[in-house]
Amino acid sequence: MKITTLPLDSFNSLAVGARRYFLLQNGDKPVIAPSECPHRGGPLNLGRRKACGAKLVCPWHDNAYPTQSIERGALPAIRRCAEISIVTGNEDIRVWTELLPINQGQGACEDAA
Amino acid sequence: MSSIDALLNNNKNPDHAMLEQALSRFASHPLFDQPDSFYCDSPYLRPVRPQDLREFNFDSVLALAELKQPSHLMAQRLLLNIYEQDLIFLPQQKKLHLEEFNAFYDEGLRGAGAAIRPMLERHVFGWLDSEVSVSGNWDVDTFKGYADEVLDRVARTPSALLDCIGNSRNPANAARFFLIQCAGDFLSEASAMARNVLGNFGPAQSELFKILIDEYGYGVAQKKHSVIFESLLAECGLNPAVHYYWQFYTATSLALINYFHYVSANHRHFFRYLGALFYTEASLALVTRAQAQAMRIAFGDTVDTLYFDEHAHIDVHHGKMAFEQLIRPVVLRYGNQVLPDIIRGFEEFRLLQDVADAELFAHVAWHDELSQWRPGPPPALPAGARSHPFHECRDDLSVTHVHGATELFAVDKGTLRLVCSPFTELNLSAGQHVVIPQGLLHGSVITSDHCSYTVTSLE
The missing domain is CATH 1.20.910.10 (Heme oxygenase-like)
Incomplete structure (x- = not known):
């Protein structure tokens, strides 16, 4: 088991071994969510928000997933002030930053339009 | 708006007014009011400086960066008094003053404490929700x-x-x-x-x-x-x-x-x-x-x-x-x-x-x-620095407190003792000063018949 502690502003994507995750901004509770859509493996990290942020929509087939159910597959993590500690197996971890539309304009609700 | 101002001006929300009344009643109780010493000889005497209530708004949630604010200290003092009304304390060395015992565990005082407890808890621990x-x-x-x-x-x-x-x-x-x-x-x-x-x-x-x-x-x-x-x-x-x-x-x-x-x-x-x-x-x-x-x-x-x-x-x-x-x-x-x-x-x-x-x-x-303090020239004051003069008499005691900003504490007339811990005291006289950093405990007691001093914010 490995604990990795990172500044929250230092990354928004990571790979643990072969699996990819992204930092899902969820109010005060950031979630290290799996990037792979459970349907056909689409890039959930490139999806959009629905129902005022309560659901994520996969860009491939428009399947919408409640944030709560995404969190069930998320890596165990604890945020303490401006840092987050992530618990993983002993696989290699890579982190990077990319443009994630899903974390842009969280206040806007697609359903409200 | 301070808690007391809210009470005085509140004619819309009776629940809020009741809360403010409970706060004032609890904090101003004689057991928690002005003592005559920096040391508490009875387990029931626990000063909280009720005169400062007017300056605080306990409805707000303090952020982690605001824990040096004086409302944090007062709310924590109030909360410990409330929680410890559930515990038994009897003096081990000194005589029991039964009237103090009865007053500390008084039903009305407990009721006032119970009413304000959630507000105080939110004020001092609410920040944990956003930091963890x-x-x-x-x-x-x-x-x-x-x-x-x-x-x-x-x-x-x-x-x-x-x-x-x-x-x-x-x-x-x-x-x-x-x-x-x-x-x-x-x-x-x-x-x-x-x-x-x-x-x-x-x-x-x-x-x-x-x-x-x-x-x-x-x-x-x-x-x-x-x-x-x-x-x-x-x-x-x-x-x-x-x-x-x-x-x-x-x-x-x-x-x-x-x-x-x-x-x-x-x-x-x-x-x-x-x-x-x-x-x-x-x-x-x-x-x-x-x-x-x-x-x-x-x-x-x-x-x-x-x-x-x-x-x-x-x-x-x-x-x-x-x-x-x-x-x-x-x-x-x-x-x-x-x-x-x-x-x-x-x-x-x-x-x-x-x-x-x-x-x-x-x-x-x-x-x-x-411990290395020596009289010296005062620091330069920032433009528009706000000063508050105080005039007090012999033995007037200011219960320990903190300031939300770093301040210059200068004695203008007479003498006083600045008490920062039981082992750190400064005797200051007219013309002498000390800088009190933000959030650090101190109190004072006047040691001349009359004393005037000025507190000036350095921020």
């Missing part, structure tokens, strides 16, 4: 792995307390100030824990009870942890009476005591309590060796460090018991749904401990600085 969060798919072994790593880091990190005391200009007084910060908790040690042993929650209840009876010395007074701590205080030249040094507790030391009451008084937070208990028991097993060493540096090798040695031993068991006999069975029985709160309690108490340590070290550093 738990997410993802945890199970009990993942948590154990995380906790082991955190505790291993605690074990490997050199003791900052040892550095602070060892490097102080006066290690004995630095150690005494540290012991005073502990005294608020250790002299009624595990009282919050006792709130959690009633009811019926199966085998885990009996495991918690075992920890409690260790803390309480198995019914043998000399073995009780608080009694062992009283002996240490006396040996180090301190008064072991409960809350004798009430005015010298920092806000974040009070927060450590109050957090355990907070998560224990309302059993909705029981799982947070379990996490916090685990962190404190497991980490104490690691840090008490350094605390014992700090006592030897301060007071010599002959000082009896039994209090810390006892914890270095028994808390190894308590840490293991808290996890293996309490947390693991509770999670197995009630599912991973209870884990986020357990982990949150673990992490919240760890953060509170770090914040309290930093505040203690800042106080010791300032006390060291003041």
